[in-house]
Amino acid sequence: MSTPAYTELFQRHQRLHRLGHLQSIAQWDQSANMPPKGNEARSLALAEMGGLLHQLATEPQLKSLLEQAAAENLEADQRANLREMGRAWRASNALPQSLVEAKSLANSRCEHAWRAQRQANDWAGYVENLREVVRLTREEATLLADGTGLSRYDALLDLYEPGMRSAEVDRVFGDLRSWLPALIRQVREKQAQETVIRPVGPFTQAAQKALGLDAMRLMGFDFEAGRLDESSHPFCGGVPEDVRMTTRYREDDFLPSLMGTIHETGHGRYEQNLPREWLGQPLGQARSMGLHESQSLSFEMQLGSHPAFARLLSPLVSRHLGEQPAFEPGNLNRLLTRVNPGFIRVDADEVTYPAHVILRYEIERPLVEGEIEVEDIPALWDAKMMELLGLDTRGNYKDGCMQDVHWGCGLIGYFPCYTLGAMYAAQWFATMRRAMPDLDARIAAGDLAPVFDWLRENIWLQGSRYETPELVRRASGETLNPAHFKAHLQSRYLG
């Protein structure tokens, strides 16, 4: 069957993928390796590449190629690939190249300065760069909204979680807000009875790194197709063929780095196991950021905080950090499930984490819609931290509104994905337990293969073949159902 237009589009996407490869590696390097004086040149280089990729994604021929390909006789997967090509085309063509380049430059500059400004608690310095990032992000949101009829915030959210709308987020988060504070109180009362032994540091960076690498092996990471390095904000980057994970170390506590590494391993395995035959094409990409977070949280929370999992982790911890009473499996699991409202989102436990996300969602949405300005962020942050978690963050920008890299690099509309991911992850494990009633016994016996096999088959290998509700329905028999998350928290923390 001759499909000239589709074939031409296919080749153009391969080209975008190859050039994007260099962009991804240079971005990883910027966070993991680059010395400070390299930043200006790197920012200019990445802006140039961002502009070039945008230019290639908006070439005038693409519109008619997409129309012609729609009339060609395509197989189901090719048609799905074409659907995703169209979605990418609409997102790219809403924005002029000048805006794409200006955003790339402003984001790089803000993110780079943020590294030192956060250490120095320098909100006044940060806000100068952030204002420009937000201004450009609003401009982007307006253009995206014009083309889709969505609100400005929904237009951004749709970039990360296609099909998701703030009305549904409001509904789901509204429900969460109604029972979460009470649940946190109940869990804290229950846990007040427990005895927990704290690990005694310091823990050297070298020992923690060796432990993290062993944990990645336990979770099935392919070290022939990726690596672990350090950066000030952990992330999973690189390309599916060569996944670049990062973590950071604190000498006084090994758990944030260890669990962060397990989290990123979930992202990494999703990327490493996307359908090989579709790499370089939109169909070969991860479905959405919420789905991505559902993988990292399946690893970090569903598995990582599972009582049986601590039995697998305990010998690794002892091997690298020495024997301590705190590393005994029961105690390790109590440490990993300890619910304790804190300042830092990425260090938060599974129960208070959604509160951090709700807070950010309730700030970034009005920020994009122009209802508040960047100067309003600290006061709103302080008020909501007090309301949701009872914590006083006044004047503490470092551990408050400057803790995340997201807004500073223009990633606005992303935060809801974390909690949507937690909900999806709970839904996956509920599905696995229905199909495999002995799942928990198998995890306890050290057999994680059933989990990885299910995720590979139902999520990883599917790439972007189906739209999210369809993927979720095929995997679990229903679309997003937040009841699984509530049931999971109640069972694990009050059961």
Add this chain to the structure above:
Amino acid sequence: MSTPAYTELFQRHQRLHRLGHLQSIAQWDQSANMPPKGNEARSLALAEMGGLLHQLATEPQLKSLLEQAAAENLEADQRANLREMGRAWRASNALPQSLVEAKSLANSRCEHAWRAQRQANDWAGYVENLREVVRLTREEATLLADGTGLSRYDALLDLYEPGMRSAEVDRVFGDLRSWLPALIRQVREKQAQETVIRPVGPFTQAAQKALGLDAMRLMGFDFEAGRLDESSHPFCGGVPEDVRMTTRYREDDFLPSLMGTIHETGHGRYEQNLPREWLGQPLGQARSMGLHESQSLSFEMQLGSHPAFARLLSPLVSRHLGEQPAFEPGNLNRLLTRVNPGFIRVDADEVTYPAHVILRYEIERPLVEGEIEVEDIPALWDAKMMELLGLDTRGNYKDGCMQDVHWGCGLIGYFPCYTLGAMYAAQWFATMRRAMPDLDARIAAGDLAPVFDWLRENIWLQGSRYETPELVRRASGETLNPAHFKAHLQSRYLG
């Protein structure tokens, strides 16, 4: 003064520089970080970028822009920049894009496979890839020669050492060949009387790395604009704003890594000190590969093997590797000036090194000219190693013709630059001593600033402002004069 054509060319070169930045970092990463399964995708990505850069460098408008700019009213530096733009344009436009892409792909594949093949002494496997690299390099040489009237080999040599011809290399190397074997014999007889204490290993990689970093500090490397990592073949890559040096470690001997690091630091400082206001333009680039090697050899040989320099190095060695009789300055200098014919070029002493280069030159020239084939290399290698250094390399491909990365990644016509560089370096130090009769006393007192200041002023900050003979004349009062190298070796080794 309005210079529209020059301004347009200027901007196009900025763009090439920015995209080339991503290419350089990805190439460094390929050698220093990349896991094996990433190689296929990386090779495709680099080939795509190579093709794109070639496309941008051969856009049809460039020819008339260059012609128009030649008629514009330019300042002296702008005119020099335009001259270098024209040189780059002629080199790029001699080659079709398909050849550039095929070369990039073949080189990446050959270089990647070489890493394991060298370890396994697998000549039969290597030659399969090398044949294709040589085939494409001959094709390149033929096209370059057609455009310039040069021989095929001269056309390649001109890429690395503009203006240099094999007739002059023959003359200079012919002279060298006439006195080098006798000099080696005399030095070895003299050194047979000396007592040299060998260092006692093992030396951990961590201690060697710390020592190497301290040596880089001693040599003035700017760690805010570069870093040191590891790769199987040491090199200096990255970009002038962010120099990426690599080394490799042997636990039984620390000197190869230490002196290799000092060598690469010479390359690194040249790059870090190119004229900032011209970065991104041809004028802002290092003058030639021979000039580049003259910097690395000024650091490694002229300074590194200087009797007074051992007094600066000795305390660093003891600090990181512990106290040993071998680390005493006099003994350290005897170790660093020990003349001993060996298999490995990069580990060779200053006196036998030119023999390694002559050997390679005498093989690569007929190879490119089609007078021999890749299958002929091992026998020629064996014969010349016996003739020039009295060593038997039969069957030992690993330490013989497979030791260098150059040919495998298409770098043919480069080797003469090493010995031209050694000659230039001797000429720089002869010039410095004429201007500063107390130079050796200042080095002995730990004051290296006069050397670095002279190199910065006369070489680094000049970039590509002058053609090589003019640069050399301005720096030293005469063009290339190999008598300085002979005098240097006689004075240091027989004086």
